[in-house]
């Protein structure tokens with residue numbers, strides 16, 4: 001048997017075992033196409049081979065089939081186990097799937113970013129959708145300028161190419177426009193309370209006095225916003241002041257930032273908060289599905305209030321568990337600190353969890369891509385060991 005015949009043979013044995021000794025050629029091809037992506041281009045030649053092999057296997061007794069299974073190390077796995085592996089089908093419609101990878105430009109990409117980027121890329125490929133790369137640079141403190149170039153390079157290493165690229169720092173006027181619309185609808189208000197006073201009220205489910213100001217008064221304050229100092233006022237989105245999670249009560253949409261922005265300089269002082277710019281952009285960019293870590297569950301809930309105020313359809317939000325990796329420093333700020341102090345040799349220091357460090361260890365991008373795809377987007381946490389990575393990597397060398 002050649003390679004292709006052997007793979008068909010194994011799938012046919014498995015199919016026969018699942019169906020009382022009688023395999024079906026169509027089902028065998030289906031299982032090969034779904035589980036052996038490398039063979040998809042050889043679908044045509046697999047058909048006749050599957051026909052012949054299935055006919056042969058179906059003539060064997062069940063004992064002979066079992067013996068063949070043992071010989072070729074074919075095992076029937078429990079269905080349940082299988083379903084938990086890999087990327088499950090996306091909920092909702094699969095027409096016009098639009099998804100995004102949206103990192104802060106705080107450093108080069110690390111394995112945690114790959115955990116976000118790979119499933120988005122893979123789903124878009126599966127459903128013929130569109131992948132957007134959105135650089136979320138609305139907090140000057142979290143911008144490391146070289147990252148603007150490093151991020152696309154790292155994505156390219158992973159074999160991921162975005163269909164469209166956006167920088168949130170280009171979109172401030174859009175955010176202002178929607179902030180104003182929210183104020184006009186009475187769905188957002190300018191809050192001039194100091195942080196501690198507001199917190200005290202909010203934690204006791206009490207609205208602050210600003211919440212009842214008229215739209216006119218709010219617009220007047222909004223127009224003066226960019227002459228205020230940090231902390232003097234914020235724009236809040238109205239939610240439920242009795243919400244069981246205090247963090248969700250009337251969250252901040254806009255604030256004053258006085259730092260200089262690497263791309264914008266001092267052009268703007270009024271900056272959107274992450275939940276605001278993310279929700280506006282996800283809507284405007286037509287996002288159908290949003291994948292995010294489960295540490296963002298409360299953020300998804302915050303953002304839903306904005307969608308409701310604006311009358312927008314909410315995308316499908318899918319949350320996934322944390323990814324742990326042994327012996328690896330994952331924090332970008334700690335990595336940067338260590339590089340500046342000389343503790344690490346650079347972004348590719350093998351003790352770091354950056355993709356550059358992983359590449360330097362001789363790990364192939366396909367290893368990371370496949371491993372992340374296999375982990376999928378389940379809610380439970382996952383751990384990756386180097387043993388597993390090196391094991392998978394051997395297949396690609």
Ligand SMILES: [Zn+2]
Pocket residue numbers: 190191192193198208209210211
């Ligand atoms: Zn207030």
